[in-house]
Amino acid sequence: MSFFEITGRRRLSGSIGAHGAKNSVLPILAACVLAPGESVIENCPGLSDVAATVEILRGLGCRVGREGDVVTVDAACVEGGVIPEHLMREMRSSVIFLGAVLGRVGRAQMCYPGGCELGPRPIDLHLDALRKLGAEIREEEGVLHCRVPDRLRGCRLALPFPSVGATENAMLAACTARGVTTITGAACEPEIEDLQIFLNKLGARVHGAGTPVVTVEGVETLHPTRHRVMGDRIVAATYLAAVGAAGGEAEVTGVDPCHLATVLEVLEQAGCSLKSGGHSVRICSTGRLRGVRPIRTAPYPGFPTDAQAVTMAALAGGEGTTVFEENIFQSRYRHVSELARMGADIRLTGRTAIVTGAPLHGAHVCSTDLRGGAALVVAALAAEGTSRVGELHHIDRGYDHLEHALTQLGAQIERIN
Numbered sequence: 059m060s061f062f063e064i065t066g067r068r069r070l071s072g073s074i075g076a077h078g079a080k081n082s083v084l085p086i087l088a089a090c091v092l093a094p095g096e097s098v099i100e101n102c103p104g105l106s107d108v109a110a111t112v113e114i115l116r117g118l119g120c121r122v123g124r125e126g127d128v129v130t131v132d133a134a135c136v137e138g139g140v141i142p143e144h145l146m147r148e149m150r151s152s153v154i155f156l157g158a159v160l161g162r163v164g165r166a167q168m169c170y171p172g173g174c175e176l177g178p179r180p181i182d183l184h185l186d187a188l189r190k191l192g193a194e195i196r197e198e199e200g201v202l203h204c205r206v207p208d209r210l211r212g213c214r215l216a217l218p219f220p221s222v223g224a225t226e227n228a229m230l231a232a233c234t235a236r237g238v239t240t241i242t243g244a245a246c247e248p249e250i251e252d253l254q255i256f257l258n259k260l261g262a263r264v265h266g267a268g269t270p271v272v273t274v275e276g277v278e279t280l281h282p283t284r285h286r287v288m289g290d291r292i293v294a295a296t297y298l299a300a301v302g303a304a305g306g307e308a309e310v311t312g313v314d315p316c317h318l319a320t321v322l323e324v325l326e327q328a329g330c331s332l333k334s335g336g337h338s339v340r341i342c343s344t345g346r347l348r349g350v351r352p353i354r355t356a357p358y359p360g361f362p363t364d365a366q367a368v369t370m371a372a373l374a375g376g377e378g379t380t381v382f383e384e385n386i387f388q389s390r391y392r393h394v395s396e397l398a399r400m401g402a403d404i405r406l407t408g409r410t411a412i413v414t415g416a417p418l419h420g421a422h423v424c425s426t427d428l429r430g431g432a433a434l435v436v437a438a439l440a441a442e443g444t445s446r447v448g449e450l451h452h453i454d455r456g457y458d459h460l461e462h463a464l465t466q467l468g469a470q471i472e473r474i475n
């Protein structure tokens with residue numbers, strides 16, 4: 059069992075680049091299935107979720123290679139549509155393969171996906187969209203059996219909630235469908251724009267990503283291409299929260315500051331000095347943050363739920379009171395009990411968390427989920443003494459060697475096996 063050993067209260071400084079976005083690279087890798095031939099994906103991070111995605115691709119008949127942060131996917135011989143249960147259970151985003159596989163081979167079989175336990179996250183929106191596009195889907199003992207009798211056909215899809223995954227699945231399936239598909243109520247996240255760019259490089263005709271209305275004109279065939287994945291805005295937010303909590307001055311590069319607007323606003327309210335460039339953000343912090351106005355998570359461009367935990371950890375060691383309201387997931391406060399072991403003063407009432415700043419101290423804590431684990435690391439960097447953060451498999455799902463990045467900024471953090 060691995061854990062991080064972290065000695066806190068060390069000022070951070072230097073420059074660090076955000077690696078490729080987890081929430082962008084996974085649907086892009088799935089989209090490679092649509093195009094026979096070899097596609098090249100650059101800036102592909104070394105995440106356990108990416109490794110699981112690669113195994114799914116290989117199981118579907120793709121040849122996958124990796125050299126550094128460049129992954130090649132040869133989808134010339136995609137044959138079957140069966141995804142093994144153990145791979146589906148490793149991550150929730152595995153369901154994104156459904157639209158791509160149905161669009162390529164017209165049949166798929168998979169169980170319900172797994173991933174972090176953040177409360178109910180039904181995939182009904184995905185299945186409803188695919189059914190409207192012409193897929194026949196039935197469930198038998200927890201296994202989804204999907205087939206397309208003829209060919210997927212374009213239609214009007216109205217999503218009742220701006221689900222990122224359902225938007226992406228519908229886009230993938232519609233690329234080779236007959237006719238035009240219009241998705242209203244679509245999610246507007248930047249990662250969906252990145253997917254659109256990649257799909258259009260493949261020869262698809264997708265318009266409107268980044269707005270609530272996405273239009274897909276179906277084409278007969280797609281061809282392989284080369285693409286560089288956008289930087290991970292949540293990883294960037296984590297680095298910024300770490301510097302804000304520990305104190306110091308650093309630059310985070312490789313991300314569009316506009317994609318971090320709500321997070322940057324909170325850090326400025328908390329007392330950090332920020333300066334944004336074309337694809338970088340410079341932060342200066344005393345390490346003693348103050349409470350800010352209520353933070354309410356919401357779909358993009360609102361405050362991202364994925365940045366809630368690391369922001370809470372940074373403010374927990376500061377001064378004053380901040381109210382958090384989690385509006386996306388029901389169980390996204392699982393890190394709170396672990397932060398309390400470090401001296402955090404946090405009261406929970408339903409979807410609301412009231413954080414009163416207090417000095418933090420080192421403790422032995424365990425990651426409860428991906429972003430909650432990163433929050434514990436942020437808190438440990440601000441705490442007096444030494445902390446141990448366990449259950450690193452959660453963190454490794456979305457951070458490519460987080461300890462190396464933070465060491466580059468001067469943190470005293472070591473992974474111990």
